[in-house]
Amino acid sequence: MSTEIKVPTLGESVSEATIGQWFKKVGDRVELDETIAELETDKVTVEVPAPAAGILQEIVAKEGETVEVGALIGTLGEGEGSGDGSSNATEKPSQAAKSEAASSGSGGYGDESESDRQASGGAKDGGSSGGKMTEVNVPSAGESVTEATVGSIFKKVGDRVETDEALLELETDKAAQEVPSPVAGVIREIAVSEGDEVKVGALLLKIEEGASSDGSGAAVANRAPETSKDQEAPVTARSEQKATEAGRPPAPSARKLMEERNLTADQVSGSGRDGQILKGDVLDAVSRGAPSSAQEKPAASNEAPKRAGAQPDDAGREERVKMTRLRQTIAKRLKSAQDTAAMLTTFNEVDMTATMEMRKKYKDLFEKKHGVKLGFMGFFTKAVCHALKEIPAVNAEIDGNEIVYKNFCNIGMAVGTDKGLVVPVIRDADQMTIAEVEKELGRLARSARDGKLGVSDMQGGTFTITNGGVYGSLMSTPILNAPQSGILGMHKIQERPMAIGGEVKIRPMMYLALSYDHRIVDGKEAVTFLVRVKDSLEDPERLILDL
Structure with a gap:
């Protein structure tokens, strides 16, 4: 008896999709609800779960094919599966496979039957x-x-x-x-x-x-390759051994740079998780004047390619490092947002006196009761959620020739890490209390810092907040996190003289910046949104009373 795998309903107005990739091969064992394929539409990418447990018996639609909703794309059969992705679960291994298995010591097949080999896990160690x-x-x-x-x-x-x-x-x-x-x-x-x-x-x-x-x-x-006992271990091996004694080995990019600069682990202080040495740590060590024999190497071995017009003595002081995959994606997404959206930024300023006084008054009691510190992000997140409810266009996105309004608030928090910018998402923030927001934000921040953010933690955002103030930024124009139509920039709180009731008073002020997609959001809506955020922060009781 076989179970059909069909294209699921993909949402309103979506009638077809393209097979992105298959995660399983014919003959593979799959479990109920395990992801077996990926479908791409003009709106989203959807994972297809297994409708039952069994063997992937047939793949009807290949990768790259366009299929309609409800179309058959594969079938599942009963059994344990071969686990090797072979369409013939009883196919005998080739002579080459037998030779390779025997020479590697991973378990020669010899006269062993296929069923015996499956029972032992598909491979065995010689000893x-x-x-x-x-x-x-x-x-x-x-x-x-x-x-x-x-x-x-x-x-x-x-x-x-x-x-x-x-x-x-x-x-x-x-x-x-x-x-x-x-x-x-x-x-x-x-x-x-x-x-x-x-x-x-x-x-x-x-x-x-x-x-x-x-x-x-x-x-x-x-x-x-193994290193003979009579051979001296290379610099990188010594560096990894030294780093392993203290924690994790250097990151690959850091290790490569250490080798180029002839540095050992004891010359570099690691700032990564468990003391891991990152590329930035190596660059810091070099800038501080850590001993390096890079100058002793032949010029051709480490010299950066010369650009047209570059001075000969400048080339030797340059360094070319391949962009990480994350950094390349960040660059593409930010540039794409600028090229696609009609991006505009509006500014306002907020007097943080009331919010700061409330935080000061209740922070100890808040931490004692909820087990988390009371920061400013809880106030800002709730203020943004209130404003998004009133101005839904800022919480929408363009999909083709349609505007998709989101009746929920998933707030992304831009976080800078040693590997680049990431935006974890606080889901349904509008349904949370300030304490719940602070707890979730703390969890996401720790995951980002430790490199443990999952992809699911960064999906589904409807609006983003970025806080350049933690780095001392007084004013900026943040770039949209596509396909979102709005992003709020927070900045440094700085005391300034303000005219209040005909008198000059010193107040803690913060500039706010809202970058928005003018294709969806009109100027009046953008300004109104920012004013609503300002009102909530200057009179935080409004957040409690939902005003």
Whole structure:
């Protein structure tokens, strides 16, 4: 008996979609609700979950094909599945596969039957007890993310790992995420190296489930060549060993730069998670005058390509570093927003006296009751939600020739990290109390700082707040976070003389900036929105009374 996989209903006015990618192959085992394919429409990217557990029996619509809502795209059958993506689950391995398995020590097939080999996990270590071999693949990272870069690899072949222990780090164009171990056992093969580009579903490593580490690490050769005991370890190896003693090894970009500059880990202070050395740390060390033998190298080995008109002595003082995937995406999105939207910015200023006094009066009691500090972001988030309810155009977006009004407030908070700008989202902020907003913001900020933000944490925003004031910015014109139609810029609170009731008084003032898409939002609406935010902050009781 087979189960049909069909194109689901994709929303109002959407009648067809394109097969973006299949995450499974014919013969693979899938579980109920596991993501098996991705559909792309002119509005969104949708993941297709498995309607039942079983084997992917047939793929009817291939990647790139356009299919209508309700169309058959694949079928599921009963059984355990081959796990190797083969359309013939009983197909015997090729002679080349047998030879490779025998030479690698990962479990020669010999005369072993296919069913026996499946029962033992598909591969066995030559010197092990024959535990089940579990593959760890690149996980689906969410909407529109199809590939990633391998960052730090925390383990090596032969290491014992526990369930949910971090194995390695993947960097996508949206976030960095750690890949946890699905089982407890011993790593028998690592199929990737730091810096490799990998696609969703690609093999990362193999773990022999339930095995005990023999300390040899020689079950399957790792991709990195071994170093003879008589040979001196290279600078990077010494740096990684030194860094591992204190925490995590240097990030790949940092390690490369350390090698170029001939720096060791004890010459660089790591600012990353668990003391990890990041590229910026290496640049800081160089700027502070840390010993470097870069000048001792031949000029051609580290000299930046000369641009037309560049002075010869300037080229040697330049450095070219490849942009991270995240930074490239940020650049594209920001430039796209400028090219697409009719972006305009309006300004106002807010007297923060009342909000600051309320915060000062209740901050200790607030923290004691709710277990979180009372900051300004809770007030600003609630003020924005109130204003969005009154001016819905600022909470809308353009989709083709339609305007989509959002009857909910998912507020994005722009956060700068060592890997670039990320915008985690506080969902349904309009339904939250100030305490709930502060708690969620704290959780997202910690995740961003530790590099643990998931893609789901950064999706679905309807409006964004960015706080340049934490860096001392007095005034700015923020760029829209497409496809949103508005972004609020907060700035530094600075005491200024203000004319109040015919007298000059010193007040803590903040400039507010609202950048908006003039295609949706009229000038009157933008100004009114900003005035409503100002009114709520200057009289915070309005937030409590919902005025």
